[in-house]
Amino acid sequence: MKHCLTLLLLCISFQFSAQTDEENVKNIYSNSLTNGMSYLWLDHLSNQIGGRLSGSLNAEKAVEYTKAEFEKLGLDKVWLQPVMVPRWVRGAPEFAYIETSPGMTTNVNICALGGSIATRAGGLKAKVIEVKGLEELKTLGEDKIKGKIVFFNRPMQADLISTFDAYGGCVDQRYAGAMEAAKFGAAGVIVRSMNLRLDDFPHTGSMSYGDLPNSKRIPSAAISTNDAELLSGMLALDKNINFFFSQNCKQLDDVQSYNVIGEITGSEFPNEIIVVGGHLDSWDLGDGSHDDGAGVVQSMDVLRLLKESGIKPKRTIRAVLFMNEENGLRGGNKYAEVAKSKNEKHVFALESDAGGFTPRGFSFDCSDVMFAKIESWKPLFKPYLIHYFEQGGSGADIGPLKDNNIVLAGLRPDSQRYFDHHHAANDMFEHVNKRELELGAASMTALIYLMDKYGTETISNTSKLKD
Amino acid sequence: MKHCLTLLLLCISFQFSAQTDEENVKNIYSNSLTNGMSYLWLDHLSNQIGGRLSGSLNAEKAVEYTKAEFEKLGLDKVWLQPVMVPRWVRGAPEFAYIETSPGMTTNVNICALGGSIATRAGGLKAKVIEVKGLEELKTLGEDKIKGKIVFFNRPMQADLISTFDAYGGCVDQRYAGAMEAAKFGAAGVIVRSMNLRLDDFPHTGSMSYGDLPNSKRIPSAAISTNDAELLSGMLALDKNINFFFSQNCKQLDDVQSYNVIGEITGSEFPNEIIVVGGHLDSWDLGDGSHDDGAGVVQSMDVLRLLKESGIKPKRTIRAVLFMNEENGLRGGNKYAEVAKSKNEKHVFALESDAGGFTPRGFSFDCSDVMFAKIESWKPLFKPYLIHYFEQGGSGADIGPLKDNNIVLAGLRPDSQRYFDHHHAANDMFEHVNKRELELGAASMTALIYLMDKYGTETISNTSKLKD
Numbered sequence: 001m002k003h004c005l006t007l008l009l010l011c012i013s014f015q016f017s018a019q020t021d022e023e024n025v026k027n028i029y030s031n032s033l034t035n036g037m038s039y040l041w042l043d044h045l046s047n048q049i050g051g052r053l054s055g056s057l058n059a060e061k062a063v064e065y066t067k068a069e070f071e072k073l074g075l076d077k078v079w080l081q082p083v084m085v086p087r088w089v090r091g092a093p094e095f096a097y098i099e100t101s102p103g104m105t106t107n108v109n110i111c112a113l114g115g116s117i118a119t120r121a122g123g124l125k126a127k128v129i130e131v132k133g134l135e136e137l138k139t140l141g142e143d144k145i146k147g148k149i150v151f152f153n154r155p156m157q158a159d160l161i162s163t164f165d166a167y168g169g170c171v172d173q174r175y176a177g178a179m180e181a182a183k184f185g186a187a188g189v190i191v192r193s194m195n196l197r198l199d200d201f202p203h204t205g206s207m208s209y210g211d212l213p214n215s216k217r218i219p220s221a222a223i224s225t226n227d228a229e230l231l232s233g234m235l236a237l238d239k240n241i242n243f244f245f246s247q248n249c250k251q252l253d254d255v256q257s258y259n260v261i262g263e264i265t266g267s268e269f270p271n272e273i274i275v276v277g278g279h280l281d282s283w284d285l286g287d288g289s290h291d292d293g294a295g296v297v298q299s300m301d302v303l304r305l306l307k308e309s310g311i312k313p314k315r316t317i318r319a320v321l322f323m324n325e326e327n328g329l330r331g332g333n334k335y336a337e338v339a340k341s342k343n344e345k346h347v348f349a350l351e352s353d354a355g356g357f358t359p360r361g362f363s364f365d366c367s368d369v370m371f372a373k374i375e376s377w378k379p380l381f382k383p384y385l386i387h388y389f390e391q392g393g394s395g396a397d398i399g400p401l402k403d404n405n406i407v408l409a410g411l412r413p414d415s416q417r418y419f420d421h422h423h424a425a426n427d428m429f430e431h432v433n434k435r436e437l438e439l440g441a442a443s444m445t446a447l448i449y450l451m452d453k454y455g456t457e458t459i460s461n462t463s464k465l466k467d
Numbered sequence: 468m469k470h471c472l473t474l475l476l477l478c479i480s481f482q483f484s485a486q487t488d489e490e491n492v493k494n495i496y497s498n499s500l501t502n503g504m505s506y507l508w509l510d511h512l513s514n515q516i517g518g519r520l521s522g523s524l525n526a527e528k529a530v531e532y533t534k535a536e537f538e539k540l541g542l543d544k545v546w547l548q549p550v551m552v553p554r555w556v557r558g559a560p561e562f563a564y565i566e567t568s569p570g571m572t573t574n575v576n577i578c579a580l581g582g583s584i585a586t587r588a589g590g591l592k593a594k595v596i597e598v599k600g601l602e603e604l605k606t607l608g609e610d611k612i613k614g615k616i617v618f619f620n621r622p623m624q625a626d627l628i629s630t631f632d633a634y635g636g637c638v639d640q641r642y643a644g645a646m647e648a649a650k651f652g653a654a655g656v657i658v659r660s661m662n663l664r665l666d667d668f669p670h671t672g673s674m675s676y677g678d679l680p681n682s683k684r685i686p687s688a689a690i691s692t693n694d695a696e697l698l699s700g701m702l703a704l705d706k707n708i709n710f711f712f713s714q715n716c717k718q719l720d721d722v723q724s725y726n727v728i729g730e731i732t733g734s735e736f737p738n739e740i741i742v743v744g745g746h747l748d749s750w751d752l753g754d755g756s757h758d759d760g761a762g763v764v765q766s767m768d769v770l771r772l773l774k775e776s777g778i779k780p781k782r783t784i785r786a787v788l789f790m791n792e793e794n795g796l797r798g799g800n801k802y803a804e805v806a807k808s809k810n811e812k813h814v815f816a817l818e819s820d821a822g823g824f825t826p827r828g829f830s831f832d833c834s835d836v837m838f839a840k841i842e843s844w845k846p847l848f849k850p851y852l853i854h855y856f857e858q859g860g861s862g863a864d865i866g867p868l869k870d871n872n873i874v875l876a877g878l879r880p881d882s883q884r885y886f887d888h889h890h891a892a893n894d895m896f897e898h899v900n901k902r903e904l905e906l907g908a909a910s911m912t913a914l915i916y917l918m919d920k921y922g923t924e925t926i927s928n929t930s931k932l933k934d
Contacts (some may be wrong), residue, residue: 029628030626033625034625158500158501161906358881358883383628384628414881416900417903420900435630435883435884439628
């Protein structure tokens with residue numbers, strides 16, 4: 001009954017301002033599609049700077065560039081938030097082949113996984129044992145694994161509609177494959193790339209040795225899906241083939257880096273903070289356009305589009321460009337740590353970290369009552385073909401802000417092509433469509449506008465509905 | 468009240484069979500994503516055959532290939548339906564430049580519009596007058612137009628969410644520009660390509676001279692959007708620059724071609740026919756992957772996916788691969804003419820002719836009562852992120868079937884990238900994503916399955932709800 005009343009009141013409040021909201025949302029979309037900056041910013045980030053792995057010179061350049069662009073926007077505040085980040089470097093290009101008999105080799109495409117150690121000088125050659133996942137290691141045991149290269153080859157499940165679900169069902173092989181295989185004495189690990197397509201690109205990504213001592217750590221690399229199929233086919237013919245790989249990556253000391261933050265200070269409730277963000281670092285193989293250049297430039301454009309559309313937020317809106325999502329999440333953790341230490345009140349955070357594809361909607365991490373409030377805004381998004389409003393996860397960088405009060409959300413773009421590019425050399429600017437990117441920026445801006453205007457309070461925890 | 472009752476009965480009937488429908492729809496999507504043929508067929512059509520302009524050798528090859536593939540599927544009937552088609556040929560490549568002063572030229576990218584005449588031998592050089600549309604011609608009058616090249620440069624409107632709406636608002640320039648400009652004595656016509664992106668590809672497409680006598684016809688070409696911007700900018704500096712273009716296209720005599728048809732004959736109501744189709748012809752510049760190779764292979768896969776999913780249709784399901792949508796619609800007209808002459812009862816037709824992108828839903832041309840029935844199926848599509856069910860247009864090829872009883876529908880894929888490729892040299896296989904194409908084929912199959920099972924009858928025109 002109480003909830004019904006809440007909804008009724010929300011409906012009434014919504015009706016009163018519906019026309020203005022419609023107009024404001026329309027302006028936001030029009031501005032983004034005719035006058036957006038996101039694509040130009042992404043062009044610079046991708047083509048003038050490129051891949052931005054934490055601790056790299058490019059990551060530094062990206063910090064400087066985005067700070068300078070924020071400063072051009074006439075925001076109320078722009079600052080850098082210091083954070084120490086890990087620095088892993090790939091070194092000389094990896095090299096790998098399948099050897100069917102001495103001198104008979106076929107080159108294959110691999111890349112070191114982020115955080116992996118190098119192979120010994122001169123590379124590693126060993127027999128291969130193919131498995132479909134971590135569980136299978138135990139049934140094989142040390143006897144069958146010791147001294148071999150473990151080849152994790154469970155593909156992403158093609159009949160899942162969300163490719164993120166398919167990724168979630170596979171990525172344990174990449175993250176924990178080396179850690180687990182090392183326990184059975186494996187010499188190295190090769191993981192089928194997290195890619196639904198059959199192609200020649202190896203896809204990197206983070207892996208962990210857990211608490212394995214240095215002496216037990218083994219090198220770990222991703223192999224392209226085409227070459228995973230090839231290797232699997234050759235193993236079916238002959239279990240005794242050798243696999244060779246050489247990689248030269250290295251973990252260096254942590255270095256100083258920064259989250260980049262731009263802010264429009266709220267006119268009525270400056271102490272209530274809304275965050276919109278993406279991560280500024282990227283893997284090193286491509287230029288990081290989809291992961292997560294897109295989220296960065298969209299978040300920047302949220303502030304600009306609010307201003308361009310004549311909207312003066314009541315609450316403080318911060319665009320936060322997080323450093324080091326890919327291999328450490330140090331930026332996200334640091335931002336939350338500082339927020340806590342300053343006793344800042346964060347009411348809403350929205351992350352875009354799923355590619356610059358056509359936006360389909362949002363996923364919300366919030367109470368049922370708040371979700372009902374959010375759902376009442378759905379009609380405003382329908383003309384823009386934003387249909388997906390579901391409860392669920394949000395984003396890695398904003399995750400550390402989670403408490404009982406904050407509402408978290410993630411932009412949900414169409415996911416079908418994301419893992420074609422994710423963490424691979426073909427995550428490139430040419431694969432981002434300008435309009436799709438701009439529609440994402442507009443959708444984020446519209447949601448931030450509504451969240452700022454109507455707040456995240458619900459009758460169940462306050463009577464302050466009038467805002 | 469009657470409608471309420473209809474809906475209530477429909478809801479009850481829907482509830483009864485909901486579980487089976489859910490399972491069947493799931494099977495259809497799984498089959499398409501793990502075991503679909505559409506991408507392989509498209510690979511052949513695009514990469515082994517290529518652009519398939521009506522009357523060309525490639526169009527003939529496409530007829531033979533798709534007929535042979537239908538025959539492998541174990542359908543009840545496969546046949547060719549003869550249709551005479553126009554044959555327009557491009558001839559030697561077009562060539563064009565802007566001349567700022569004698570000898571000072573800048574080459575630009577153009578292509579002849581489909582149906583245009585050639586320039587005189589040696590090409591056409593003339594002063595240029597830029598206009599924003601057909602209306603502006605009248606205000607300028609013969610005085611300002613005679614002997615000049617009219618440059619139609621109204622861009623597609625970027626802030627429309629459906630790019631088809633933006634196309635609809637512009638394409639009159641391409642279709643009727645030459646016809647109208649010729650009336651004022653223009654020497655030729657150059658039209659800004661129907662493309663929302665700024666790039667170097669000219670986009671062809673059909674144009675018409677209406678009933679202008681041959682002697683009055685003038686050559687007409689599309690210019691790339693980048694070069695349209697360049698030309699416009701140069702004209703702003705100097706109205707007296709010359710534009711030169713040369714094209715060698717020709718309209719030849721009509722030739723024999725075919726619609727390709729495969730059929731699963733209905734088990735209970737074989738005389739009630741459901742059509743699913745796309746068009747087999749394409750423009751000649753690219754390989755016609757999105758327009759409309761995608762619709763062709765998806766329609767073919769509908770029949771295969773029904774069989775693979777163990778569904779035996781009650782009604783007759785025909786996949787019709789229409790010839791000559793692009794420059795004549797002869798195939799669509801012929802199919803409807805034959806259907807009428809045989810007194811065939813067509814109850815539903817679905818066309819896919821908007822690209823092989825992620826499907827967002829369908830547009831339905833039907834009564835409100837029928838639309839309410841269709842909307843009751845929406846929950847079955849939600850897990851596949853098919854949210855868009857709207858009343859509206861369907862497709863050009865199935866349009867001639869329209870009467871008071873048939874329900875028409877069009878697949879509505881995401882439209883953002885469609886006009887980046889439409890009718891241009893970059894409508895290529897590499898720009899089709901396998902999963903997006905397969906999701907489209909599955910969505911079409913699921914809709915055909917439901918339409919076959921529940922029929923297109925509604926209580927308002929019959930009491931036969933039990934099927």
